[in-house]
Amino acid sequence: MILWLVVFVAGALALMMMRVGAWTWLVAELAWIWVGGVTDQANAIVCILLAIILCVPTLLIAIKSVRQTLITRPALDVFRKILPSMSDTERDAIEAGTVWWDADLFSGKPDWNKLMQLPPPTLTAEEQSFLDNEVTQLCAMVNDWDTTVAWQDLQPEAWQFVKDKGFLGMIIPKQYGGKQFSAYMHSQVIMKLSSRCSVAAISVMVPNSLGPAELLLHYGTEEQKNHYLPRLARGEEIPCFALTSPYAGSDAAAIPDVGVVCKGMHEGKEVLGFRVTWNKRYITLAPVATVLGLAFRALDPDHLLGGNAEPGITCALIPTKHPGVVTGRRHWPLNAVFQNGPTSGDNVFIPLDWVIGGQAQVGKGWRMLMECLAAGRAISLPSSSVGFSKMAVRGTSAYAAMRRQFKIAIGKFEGIQEALARMGGNLYMMDATRRMSSLAVDAGEKPSVISAISKYHVTERGRIVVNDGMDVIGGKGICMGPGNFLARVYQQIPIAITVEGANILTRCLIIFGQGAIRCxxxxxxxxxxxxxxxxxxxxxxxxxxxxxxxxxxxxxxxxxxxxxxxxxxxxxxxxxxxxxxxxxxxxxxxxxxxxxxxxxxxxxxxxxxxxxxxxxxxxxxxxxxxxxxxSATLKRYEDDSRQRDDLPYxxxxxxxxxxxxxxxxxxxxxxxxxxxxxxxxxxxxxxxxxxxxxPSDRLAGAVAVAMQTPGASRDRLVADVYQPDAETDPLGSGERAFNLLPQVHEIETRLKQSIKDGVLPPIPQSLIEMRRWNARAMEQGLINADERLVLDDFAHYGDITVQVDDFGPDLDMGKALQKPQEPVLIRSA
Known part of the structure; x- marks a missing residue:
């Protein structure tokens, strides 16, 4: 009897997992009852009862006409009653975009082979050259200190370089004069710029994300594309896109900005168009933009377009020099000082041809915006977070490995290792997510749910990485100056958390709200x-x-x-x-x-x-x-050829x-x-x-040690970021000293016996004093000239790394505002 029941349970579970039809269930039930009868596991009465309990309901379900009458029709009536109401905005958000690996995860049975068959993201030779040359050159021209203290923007030479070298047209096809880079290349550029200067990254990011170029490519008329895309690609036009209103925020259905359909004069002719009134804020690049992408609520009370009196959200392109367009003063977003500000207009007449996509796209703006959010949410913001996180991990791990307290490197303290493990582990997963989301976009997907996941979780983990970095470097992190590689990033983190759908909104309403229905x-x-x-x-x-x-x-x-x-x-x-x-x-x-x-x-x-x-x-x-x-992390491990040294991450x-x-x-x-x-x-x-x-303490320790060990594994963790010169940048000095550590440790280990015997004094904690110690070791023949040079270089560059910037009584603000044209050489140790 027990075996017979076990067979029933196991068989039922197997049939459920295989998702067989009702007729198969009926045959299996009858076979099980018959076996029970012929083996005397159940008498005739039990078999009849089991047939009534199991087989009759299954038969009713198997017969389609009976099933629809008895079950489906009542269920449909109930479903219609409990189905929650849905606004047009919610419907557009749910229907926009595509599903990808997120649907597999929703299925309960992800098809791993499908994911593993996808090729790893790669760059073309042209893309790699641009990343190695033009992007590196731009990074060398800018840094967070100069842009925030001296310029409050990119300096003019950097802006011109950005325009001349095609940074503003990375997503624009070659036929319009653009670069036509892949989403992965877009991600690589933003990541590298973010490892150096947030203002540069944001200034390049916005025109290549949710904005006029993206919308024109998908929805613009041929005339609009031919006019604007070449000008955007050459940097002749600087675009911005205005969506957020002071009293609507993320609720697009409540946008108070209105455009009323009417006739008006344009270029000496009476044409059909809109009289638009708007008031927008938080608009990146608005203060310097030459073309304004604008979202407004279209109204057609006189039915001049022949349709609904309230067509809905509409997107248009308006030259900022057009009469009535008001470019407001600048916002000041948390010392990132990228160009950001309000824009407004009162009863500004624009022709119907300025609507993106023309009359056919009137009222379809919100759907357009939702489908184009993937670039900003899946590419730009995660890439910028990964970029500054790689910089933070690189600088912090080097600092922890070199900085000595109580006669040992602080990176050996378990408390520090706990923070370093979070930094390294989170960064490995963040970068994997960035790469996989880029792969989805390059595969032709418009991944609305995945883009929300990437935006929220990569930016949140970026916050964790930088906060831990600040804890590790301590007092150096809270004193402003060109030698502080984390302070500006620490100040600016909430920007990524807030923009393109604040993280609270994204987590609470978008990820599951869209995913539960779409996936x-x-x-x-x-x-x-x-x-x-x-x-x-x-x-x-x-x-x-x-x-x-x-x-x-x-x-x-x-x-x-x-x-x-x-x-x-x-x-x-x-x-x-x-x-x-x-x-x-x-x-x-x-x-x-x-x-x-x-x-x-x-x-x-x-x-x-x-x-x-x-x-x-x-x-x-x-x-x-x-x-x-x-999933992204596991795929990264495969794409990286299963590097066993990366297994702790x-x-x-x-x-x-x-x-x-x-x-x-x-x-x-x-x-x-x-x-x-x-x-x-x-x-x-x-x-x-x-x-x-x-994760266990042992595993966390292994991650921390890997981060503090020069070599291929650490290089992969922080790959593709800008590497500043050691002679002109304290972050570069730290990396130079860090790479000398294996040789330094080897020399110091060999000299331990001499220290124990009293031939040499203990190794000084002060790197400045270490030079005298090096000289004494050489005088006694304990090290040769090459080894002394290694130790002297380590002391020199290491001292620069641990130093904290200082200023005059007025914080040298007058000198800072002189707008430096050349990099200032770092002071000698």
Missing amino acids: HPYVLKEMAAANDTDHDRALGDFDKAFFGHLSFVAANMARSLVFGLSAGLLAGAPTNAAEETRVYYRAVSRMSACFSLLTDVSMLVLGGSLKFRERISARLGDVLSQLYLI LEWSVQDALYRAQEAMLEVLDNFPNPFISLALRIWMFPLGLSYRK
Whole structure:
């Protein structure tokens, strides 16, 4: 009897996971009952009862006409009643863009082989040359100190270089005079610039992200493209895009800026157009822009366009010299001092031809904007965060390895190693996410959910990296000056957190709010069927989607339990995965099934109110996000040819993300309105107890040591950033001293016995005093001239690294405002 029941449970779980149809279920049930009867596991009465309980409902479901009458039609009526209302803005946001790997993670059964078959992102020879030459030259021209203290902007020579070398036309096709770079190249450029100067990165980023060029490429008329794109590519036009209004913020449906359709005079002719009134703020490049992209709410009370009296959000291009356009004074965004400010206009007449895409795109502006957000959210902002994080990791790890306290390098203290491990582990995952999201855009995707995940989590982890860096370098980090490589970045971090969808909004409303509908294989289909006015078609479509959804839930229920009982050993992994990472693929597959189950139960229990339960939806979004970040990290390891030296970074970041995903699930369950369902789900998904823990101290120590060890692994971690010259930049000096450490340690180790015997005094903590110590060691024949040069160079460049800038009584502000034209040589140690 027990074996017979075990066969039933195992068979049911297997059929659920395989998602077989009702007729297959019926045959399997009859076969199981028959076996029970012929083997005397059940008598005739039990067999008849089992047939009634199991087979009759299955038969009713298997017969389509009966199923639709008894189940589908009532379910459709209920679904229509509980379906939450959706504004046009929400509908456009949900329908915009495409789904990609996020849909696999929602499925509960990610197809790892599909992901692994994607080629790693690469650059063409032309792109690599531009990155090595023009981008490096621009980095050498600028730095955060000069742009923020002396210029409050890019200096004129840098602006001209940006225009002349085509930085503003990286995404514009060659036929219009642009560079036509890939999304990955766009990402590489922004990352490298961000490792040097935020103002340069932002000034280049905006024209190549959400703005006139991006919108023109996708929606502009041929006439608009032929006019504007070559001028934008040559830098003759500086673009900006004005969306945010003081009293609307992120609520595009509430935009108060209005354009009323009317007739007016333009270039001596009466034409159809809009009389637009607007008041916008936070507009990057607005103070220097020559062409203004403007989003406004179109109204057509006289039906001059022949359609709706309120067509909706519309986007237009307006020359900033057009009569009535007012460019306001500058905003001052947290010492980043990039060009940013308000723009306004009162009853400004613009011709209909200035609408992006012409009359056909009137009222479609919000959809246009949502579909073009991928570049800014998936490329620009994550790339800038990775860029300054690489700079922070590079400078901080070098500082920790050289700076001595209590006669040892501070990087050997466990407290410092804990912070360094967070920095290195987070950076490895951030860079992996940047690369994979770029790959999606280059594959032709418009990844709305993935772009939100990338924007939120990479910028948030960037904040963690810089905060930890500030803690490690201590007093040096809080004293302003050209030698402080972290202060300006620390001040400017909230900019990336805030722009293009503030992170609170992105986490609470966008990631899961869009993902639950767009990435789910059935919800959008059910919603479409429920809104279909053709009753017969609606019933057929809903029947297919509804029972597909039930099968989907059953499959994930089975997977969650089976994977939980097997501790993930039965979960899926790619066939060619590295043995050392296979456990992590299985963990993601298991958590994907649990996440899908939890999502469906949440939607069932909370219904339409889930839309307003932002804490729960945010935590569900956190689970999806962590699974995406882990996927990107595992793919990076494969793309980098499975570098075993990088394994500590991978393991730390993946273990941290798995723990975060598990905690987010538990927080959802802890706040479920139904405690019985919450308890049942917790036992079902984690039948052997909680599976994931934070990274161990041993692993954190391994990450910290790897970060403080010169070599290929650390080079890969901070690859493709600007490397300043050691003679003119304290950050470059730190790297020079850091690279000398292996030789210094070898020499010092050899001299330990001489110190112990009293031949030499103890190694001084002061790098300035170290020079005299070096001279004494050479005088006694303990080191040769080459070794003394190594030690002297280490003392020289290391001393520059640890020094803190000082100024006169007035902070030398008069001297600072003299706008330096040449780099100032660093002072000698």
